[in-house]
Amino acid sequence: MLVAGIKSRPVYGGLNVDTHAKRHLFALEGEGALALMDQVKAVGPDFLEHSDILYVAAASAAHEHDKALAKLGADTLWVAPTIPVLLNRLNVMLGQAHMGTHIYLSGTEGFIGQAQQVAMNHGVDPASLHKEHRGSTARRVQCVHCKGITDNVTTSPYTCSACGLPLLVRDHYSRRLGAFQGVNIDAEEPGTAPKPQELFP
């Protein structure tokens, strides 16, 4: 069995709105909405008139954060039905964005990772993205064997949604893939996988 406690998790520095920026582009998922609202409390609402907000409720639909976001009165707010739809719009908006636009991502790690991938494809340096983790600690994991990606993994081991192998979730994260690495846990003695433990609630 592989060692746990390896250090390579991404660090999310917080949204930290730069009020001097010309334009702000927010991509938020679920409780990521609360990260923006906390910023409004912290630095005041003036930046909102230069802000575009893309929001997807995902697992937090019941909390109706979209209504709270609407009350902020940002320049634009668009609520996407699903994450892929939001990412598609983010992609187009980044293609049209001007110099001086700051990009802010908040939500679960899986969402931040995928939105970051979109930004990287536009040549945005990951270090210049503002990121804040909110909500579930569920992970997006790539199976190292079949390369299939499973979203919202809350346990380790978990069963690969593509090939069905029981996988240990390693603390090893690829920004390029926006995913952690999953490795077969009972390869040495097939059939001996331990019970899944809820590690990323």
Add this chain to the structure above:
Amino acid sequence: MNIKFKTESFRNDYTFKNSAEAIRRFPFPFNEDKYMYSVNMEPHVPAGPPGHAYNKPIDVDEHYVAEMHDRAMVLKEDPLRYQALPHMMAAQWDTLELLMEAQAAGYPEHFTLERNGGQWRWINRPMGIDQTFTFGDASTLPMEPLEFITRQAQGDFVIVDQRDGQLWCDAGMVTTQADWSLDFDIGMNFHEWHGPVPLAHEIGVFDRALKFLLNLQQGKPVRRLNWTMTINPRLDTSPENYHKWGPDRATVTPENVGNKVHLRCELQSLWRLPRSNAILFVIRCYLIKMEELVTVPKWARRFHRVLRDLPPELVDYKGLTRYRPATVGWLSRFDDGQPTSPGIYPE
């Protein structure tokens, strides 16, 4: 000196073996009777007794043809083992030049490089390749320059880009790896791709190694040895195929240790590249089975002591847990308690 290339396999029937000469030239990775991570880098200059793996900057040995055949099989199954990010093309040509020059200079009976301005001709006799191409023009080769040359050179190859005071794993040919995935790690920086290594971060090994490498100079390559163990002489111990080779670890018995258990040594050399300012990281894997290793009494004593006293985190990380007790027991028969001489070479 004409190398006699062997026909052998690194999978299925595992016919890989070392000749008596290949055993003596093995780069044994322990210079004392214990092991812990360190920044154990030294200038990569010719060294060692005649015939040793340290004699030539790029080592070619009796396993060359069989290893290249195994690489081709891996790539056929999984083309993602070779990848290069688009900005690495200059570094690809740098690498092609370095490997062609080193192999032609070191083994003129097997390799020839003819240069006529930008027109180059590369002859690889063991593999039956005769290729004329224009240096710098990728359309004149049957594939990207890095893939072309690393299908003809032993070892894994990673090209590391240097920017923002960091090193970035941005291209590579990785088919003989000790359980790491190029496809997963490509694009990562030095600390990120070493993330899963235990203990070494805490004792500052990676900070010091990075600082050292950022200042690596052209024409002054460095080397270090790293090691792990492998059950059966399998080159492709990739995480991608872990579910295929992992079960081998449960097959070791006191009776079959000598033939099944292998010390796997990586001779790592690092080269500053002239045009791109990138660093070429060569990770050359050597395998030796226990019954071959103990033909050198010093190595038998020393490896017994190293393995017996290894810190538990390293036992776990290197995946030795299941078969270490049987291996230590087997090796103990070859350790009479006598002192060992310093250094890695046989006595």
